[in-house]
Amino acid sequence: MSTQAAQEGDLAAVIGLEVHVQLETATKIFCGCSTEPTEEPNTNVCPVCLGLPGALPVLNEGAVEAAVKVGKAIDADIPEETRFHRKNYYYPDLPKNFQITQYDEPICRDGELEVSVEGERRTVRIRRAHLEEDPGSLQHVGGGIDSATHTRVNYNRAGTPLMEIVTKPDFRRPAEARAFLAKLEEVLEYLGVFDSQRDGSLRVDANLSIIPEDEIDDEGAISEETLADANRTEVKNISSHKGAETALAYEETRQKNLIRRGKGVQQETRHFNETHGSTVSMRSKEEEKDYRYFEEADLPPLQVSDWKERIPIPELPDARRERFEEEYGLDDESASKLTSTKQVADFYEDVAESFDPDLAATWVADNLLGELNYRDMQITDVEGRLDEFTRLVELVADDEITTKNAEEIVLRRMLDEGEQPDDIVEAEGLGKTGEDEVAQAVTEAIDENPEAVADYEDGDDGAINFLVGQVMGKTGGSADPGTVNGLLREELDD
Amino acid sequence: MSIFISEETVEGADDGPLAGTTVAVKDNISTEGVRTTCGSAMLEDYVPPYDATVVERLKDAGADIVGKTNMDEFGMGTTTETSAFGATENPVADGRVPGGSSGGSAAAVAAGEADLALGSDTGGSVRCPAAFCGVVGIKPTYGLVSRYGLVAYANSLEQIGPFGSTVEEAAALLDVIAGPDERDATTRKEGADSDYAAAADGDVDGLSIGVPTELVEGADEGVVETFYDALDQLEAQGATTHEVSLESVEYAVQAYYVIAMSEASSNLARFDGVRYGHSGGYDGNWNEVFGRAREEGFGAEVKRRVLLGTYALSAGYHDKYYKQAQDARAWVKQDFDEALSEADVLASPTMPVPPMELGESLSDPLKMYLADANTVPVNLADLPAISVPAGETDGLPVGLQLVGPAFGEETIIRAASALD
Ligand SMILES: [Zn+2]
Numbered sequence: 001m002s003t004q005a006a007q008e009g010d011l012a013a014v015i016g017l018e019v020h021v022q023l024e025t026a027t028k029i030f031c032g033c034s035t036e037p038t039e040e041p042n043t044n045v046c047p048v049c050l051g052l053p054g055a056l057p058v059l060n061e062g063a064v065e066a067a068v069k070v071g072k073a074i075d076a077d078i079p080e081e082t083r084f085h086r087k088n089y090y091y092p093d094l095p096k097n098f099q100i101t102q103y104d105e106p107i108c109r110d111g112e113l114e115v116s117v118e119g120e121r122r123t124v125r126i127r128r129a130h131l132e133e134d135p136g137s138l139q140h141v142g143g144g145i146d147s148a149t150h151t152r153v154n155y156n157r158a159g160t161p162l163m164e165i166v167t168k169p170d171f172r173r174p175a176e177a178r179a180f181l182a183k184l185e186e187v188l189e190y191l192g193v194f195d196s197q198r199d200g201s202l203r204v205d206a207n208l209s210i211i212p213e214d215e216i217d218d219e220g221a222i223s224e225e226t227l228a229d230a231n232r233t234e235v236k237n238i239s240s241h242k243g244a245e246t247a248l249a250y251e252e253t254r255q256k257n258l259i260r261r262g263k264g265v266q267q268e269t270r271h272f273n274e275t276h277g278s279t280v281s282m283r284s285k286e287e288e289k290d291y292r293y294f295e296e297a298d299l300p301p302l303q304v305s306d307w308k309e310r311i312p313i314p315e316l317p318d319a320r321r322e323r324f325e326e327e328y329g330l331d332d333e334s335a336s337k338l339t340s341t342k343q344v345a346d347f348y349e350d351v352a353e354s355f356d357p358d359l360a361a362t363w364v365a366d367n368l369l370g371e372l373n374y375r376d377m378q379i380t381d382v383e384g385r386l387d388e389f390t391r392l393v394e395l396v397a398d399d400e401i402t403t404k405n406a407e408e409i410v411l412r413r414m415l416d417e418g419e420q421p422d423d424i425v426e427a428e429g430l431g432k433t434g435e436d437e438v439a440q441a442v443t444e445a446i447d448e449n450p451e452a453v454a455d456y457e458d459g460d461d462g463a464i465n466f467l468v469g470q471v472m473g474k475t476g477g478s479a480d481p482g483t484v485n486g487l488l489r490e491e492l493d494d
Numbered sequence: 495m496s497i498f499i500s501e502e503t504v505e506g507a508d509d510g511p512l513a514g515t516t517v518a519v520k521d522n523i524s525t526e527g528v529r530t531t532c533g534s535a536m537l538e539d540y541v542p543p544y545d546a547t548v549v550e551r552l553k554d555a556g557a558d559i560v561g562k563t564n565m566d567e568f569g570m571g572t573t574t575e576t577s578a579f580g581a582t583e584n585p586v587a588d589g590r591v592p593g594g595s596s597g598g599s600a601a602a603v604a605a606g607e608a609d610l611a612l613g614s615d616t617g618g619s620v621r622c623p624a625a626f627c628g629v630v631g632i633k634p635t636y637g638l639v640s641r642y643g644l645v646a647y648a649n650s651l652e653q654i655g656p657f658g659s660t661v662e663e664a665a666a667l668l669d670v671i672a673g674p675d676e677r678d679a680t681t682r683k684e685g686a687d688s689d690y691a692a693a694a695d696g697d698v699d700g701l702s703i704g705v706p707t708e709l710v711e712g713a714d715e716g717v718v719e720t721f722y723d724a725l726d727q728l729e730a731q732g733a734t735t736h737e738v739s740l741e742s743v744e745y746a747v748q749a750y751y752v753i754a755m756s757e758a759s760s761n762l763a764r765f766d767g768v769r770y771g772h773s774g775g776y777d778g779n780w781n782e783v784f785g786r787a788r789e790e791g792f793g794a795e796v797k798r799r800v801l802l803g804t805y806a807l808s809a810g811y812h813d814k815y816y817k818q819a820q821d822a823r824a825w826v827k828q829d830f831d832e833a834l835s836e837a838d839v840l841a842s843p844t845m846p847v848p849p850m851e852l853g854e855s856l857s858d859p860l861k862m863y864l865a866d867a868n869t870v871p872v873n874l875a876d877l878p879a880i881s882v883p884a885g886e887t888d889g890l891p892v893g894l895q896l897v898g899p900a901f902g903e904e905t906i907i908r909a910a911s912a913l914d
Contacts (some may be wrong), residue, residue, distance in 0.1 A: 047544050051764050053537070053645040054524045054546060058679045088760050088807070090784055097763035153768070292807035294756060294816060297650035299679055 002493050010213040013252045014222060014230065015171035017244070018205040020164050022134065023066045023193050027103045028159035029133050030057030030100065035161075037198065041154040049159035051095030059084075063161035066193040067107045067131050068307045070163060073187050074126050076111030078308050083301040084131075088292040092151065093135040093380055095158055103133035103293045107304070113187065114318060117179045117337075119137060124180050125168040136159040137200075157200070169207065169227060172216075174248035177206060181241040186317055188343045197380070204238040208251045210259055231267040235279050238272050247272040250279055292451055320345055329358035339363040343379045344369065354390070355397045362370060363393045371415055388414060392421040393486050429479055441474035456492055461484045464488055497601045498561035499579050502528050507736040510556030518602035518611040523654065524643035525549055532645050533565040533577035533595075536771040536791030546643020547678065548612060548654050548671045555670040560608050563598025567793045568762065569616050569647040571595050572862050573855055574623070576795040581852055586628050587890050593626030595619040595762040596657075600627040603657045610667045614644055616652035617750050618844075618869025621881035624657060625844035625893020628883045630910070631657050633869075635901045636876035637682045639668075640675030641705045646761040648754035651873040653746055661882060661911040662694035665887035668903065684901045693904040694911035699732030701909055703896075704837030706740040709868045716887030721843045724884035724894045725773040728841075730910050738837060742822065742829040743871045749822035750870035751863060752806050752815050758796075759803030759847055765791060798859065823874045825831035830875040834899045839909050842868050844881040844893035848912060851900060868895060 028035055031048035038044055047055035064082070071078045085103035108129035115122050136158040140148035165184065171177045181204065188194035195201055209232035216222055233255070235247045255265050270279040313324070317339045324335040324345075338348045338361065351360040368389060372379065382389070392414070396406045410424045425431055429438070445467050446453055455463040464485060471484045499521045506512070519525065524534040524542035526549075531537045545553070552559065566576040574597025575581045582597050584590040585605035592601040596613025600623030603611050613620040615633035632655045639654045646652070654671065658664030672685030703725070710718060725735055762807025765771055767787020778786075794801070806815035833840055847865055855862045872879045877897055884894035894913065898906040 047542075052524075052542065052544070053530070053532070053540070053764070053770075054522075054542070054641075055544075056642050056678050058677060086760050088763060090763065090766065090781065092768055092780055095764065097766060098760050253532040290809045292760070292804065292809075292812070294760070294807055294812075295650075295755070297680070 011210050011256050012213040012216060013172060013174075013248075013255075014169045014209050014211055014227065014232075015174070015177050015248055016169035016207040017167045017171070017177055017180065018164060018207075019167075019181065020162050020203040020205075021188060021194055022182075022198065022201040023063055023161040023163055023354055024195050025060060025062045025066060025161055027060055027062070029060050029063045029131065029161035030159055033159065038156055041152070044156045045158070049095065050155055051158075057100060057296075059299055059302060060161065061302075063131060064107065064302060064304065065307070065311055066161070066191075067129070067163055068304065068311050069191045069193055070129060070165075070188065071108035071111065072313050073191055073310060074108065074111030074129070074165075074313070075112050076126065076129065078304060078307040079105060079106060081105070081301045081303050082107045082131075084296040084299045086295045086296050086297045087132075089289070091135065092153055093158075094136050095136065095155060099132060099135065100299070101297050102130035103166075103303075106130035113183060114179065115176065115179045115183045117173075117176050122170075122172045122176065124176075127168050129163055129165040132164060134158060134162045142473050169209075169222070174245040174252065176247055178245035181244055183317075185241075186340065190316055191313055192342075197378070200239070201336060202239060204244050205443035206235045206238060206244055206248055206251075207232050208235070208248055208255065209233075210252070210255045210265065231265040233265070233267070233279075234269045235272050236269060236282075237274075239274070243272060243274055246274075246277045247279055250277060254279070285312045314342070317345075322346075328361070330357070330361055334361045334365045337369060341379060343383060347379065347389075350386070351390055351393055355393055359397060360393065363389075363396070367411060371411055375415060375432045376413070382415070385414075388421055395421060395425065401425055401430050427476075437472065438475055438479045438484060438487065441471045441479070442484065442491060444474060445470040446488070446491060453492065464492075496580065497563060497585075497598045497605060497607055499531055499533065499564050499577075500529055500617035501561040502559075503561075504528060504553070504559040506553040506555065506557045506559070508556065509823070510554060511554030511666065512552065512610075515557050515610060516560045516607035516608045517557045517562055517667070517889070518563045518599050519549065519552075519559055520565055520599050520611070520613045522565060522614060522645040522647075523549060523612060524645065525559065525562065525759055528562060529771040530562065530645065531579070532569070533567040533574075533579060534796070535578040535794065536765045536788075537645075538578070540770055542643070542871075544643065546654075547640035547675045549617055549643065551671050552612075554722065557610070557670075561602075563602055563611065563613075565598055566595035566619075566794070567796050568645070568890070569595040569614060569619055569652070569757070570758070570795050570799050572618070572622055572865050573850060574598060575852070575856050576793055578793055584627060584849050584853065587849050589851055590890070591852055591855075593623030593845070595623075596631075597623045597626075599657050600624050600629055600631065601631045603627070603659060609658075610663060611657040612667070612671070613655055613657060614647075614652050615655050615869075615873070616648050616754060618866050620655040620657065620911065621844050621869050621879060621893065621895060622866070625883075625895075626849040626891060628886075628891035628893075629657055629659055630661050630883070631655060631881045632664050632668055632903070632907075633872060633879045634668065634672065634683070634903060635878040636873075637680050637904065638672050638685045638878070638901065640671075640678040640681050646757070648757040649761060650757060651750075651754060660694075661880070661883060661907055661914050662691055664880075665690035665694050665903075665907045665911075668867050672903075673839060682901075685903075688903070690903055690907050693907045694914070695908060696731075696912045698728055698909055698912040701728070701733040702836075702838045703728065703733050703735045703909070704833050704840045705735055706738050706743070706833065706840055706842055708740050708743045709842035709871075712867065714848065714887070715841045717760040717843045717846060717892050720885040720887050720892040721894060722840075725841060728909070733909070733912075735841070736837070736855050737839065738833040740826075740829045740833060740871065742825040743867070746823040746826050746871040746874055747863060747867055749819040749826070750866070750874055751802075752819035753823065753874075755799045755803030756806045756816050756819075757803070759800045759807065762792075762800055767791070795859070797906055826871050826874040827876070830871070830877060830897070831899075834897075838898070839902075839906055842895050842897075843884075844868060844882040844895040848887055848890035848892065872897050876900060878906055880910045882904045882913050884913065
């Protein structure tokens, strides 16, 4: 198209994603080495993942199981048998100078994933998803990729199972691509095959092209010709949801500007610079890449026809959200929040089992998640302490402490200081019986010290300190002086 | 002109079926702590940190390894002359090549430097030197012997195979190395409890031998005469022979070279100077550095095959070359299956020619490729074959090749042992 362009009329962006996710398996995809991240370079390695001459790959069926789970979750077709190919290219992080991947017989085809963008639900079609091995990693020393004096190669990552998930060009806005990535991660974490906290676990290549808006029909479909006519760019080096949105927004503006100024869009690969939020041309001879795919004879085809039935997957977020709405009578917003991760949903169900589901929802969705979010923490950071939070809800449910104290004092100290709820209640004298004692002592102090009361009422503010001291004496020092001060003023100012 | 690239002894276990036996190992089979060069300057200093499965099995069986034998660079040759370490002379034919690519291994057995030897056979690399040196060599069914630790040339075609002075000795070595290996996903359960040595009983009474006319027609006259004399011996012992036709073999050499070179272009890609070969010291970007390391580290034949293989897999040529070669391979397999449904074994001269003179074929690669006409179809079909001495022509050894059905090693060993 290039200059189809300058034409009047609105322009629309067409976006597709290629998402690489690291699958969580104990060992690498073609050898027995651990996938556990280690500091020391080149320690989780063996002849196979180092690509030593003569070493042969043996497929880790755990990686295939994980892929089949993903296939089920995205409602994809899984073939009778699956096989591997070699993708040939030279790069210093690639031990064999070819990557074992899947080509025309991927483990998953024609799936879909429902995404919610600003309250609107959309179905994104997934063209294919396949398994492959991760290369090693490079560390450039003494500069960037172009200016480094030398480069260190670390093969610890080499052979980590990757799944590449390729969508159809179903996104129109960068925000949709971001929402898709968030949803995909959520589903993968539900399946227990992915860890979003792991460094480098998500890598995205994003395609974007611009077409005249009137080429999109009423159903939202775009013809193959229109897509083929539009020059697109592929943006690499995206490693987060936010990064995807930023990179695509930059590309959309850049391409639209070029077209509006009557200039063509160059079909090319661009590099996302996360610091600047921009994309730059890689200016290499990338466009002519020929990977010379051919079958990997060292790995016989694997029969997977019955794996779909054989391998169970847990209840997924959408189904769980709907069940929460029905079973616990929650509204859509709470149910969505509570099903955002498997850990949160599991925890909510634990709490809701023993207490009122509404109370449980308020405590988990609003209070706990709110305070965690404020502290930039995740549910996984407090996973081992969920019993303590259940105890906190119990204290509120049994009316042993006030909701206000529970929220503002106990929960915060639990998160900030790592203390137990009962210890905090005790230390702060927050038990409701304790409050009664303080109130009793306040009444007594007022009754027993009419002179001080009169001085206070005459405007001698210092008299209040004397009364606070009296109350503190009666409560054996367990009351909070500030609270006592407040209570006294409340009584006296009436 | 040396048989060994590295003469180093590795002692095996104190007892076992091969205790007290010496074995020479082709230099493309990984030996922990002993350099494994593949006959290439690229791997001149490469010392593997691990043993190939077959080497482990040799040691466990009590064999003593006496050295790593000379070979065509990365197995790419039919004469052992493409080795970066120089040629090897045929111990039983002065001034002649020992065949290849496992020429050093066959020569070691023929010269008495070792009792037994291991080679690898991608398109005839065990059978050809066995025939040229007057010893026995077996190319097992694809998947019978683990390739773990065998530096790959064309991984869909090759198998490690044994050499011996007699069929029984070669079969005994096959017993040790055969059987499944969890480190090679292409191995099968067959061969786990084999007793191939016991099959070498010379009993061919009632054996039906098919003779593919296409594999005899093009051969040298003296070779054909020796071949038929050997068949007469088998018939005299009760075997019957009949002619069969393998129409597909006309395309086998082309198909073989396209597949082998394509796979080689990928298998040898890792030798880029980063971890092997003449690394470092070059200026320029990665591609330039890789290119320089490969230019210096590889010999002419390797470069030729890697280039042609890269070309055959390239977009626009993939369908014309690589895919067509795969179709031809399927046809060859089918042809052999049909021929073997009416015969127990198929017999032909192993090589259509007697051993060439040293230096003769280096200048004419096409002639060298055509010398593989009788051996490569067997690799395309994944079948087992044995080369056994059939006699001599003008004082030069001639080998007879017997091909059996998949995992029919016992049948070809029994038949070949009748010529011992
Ligand atoms: Zn490994």
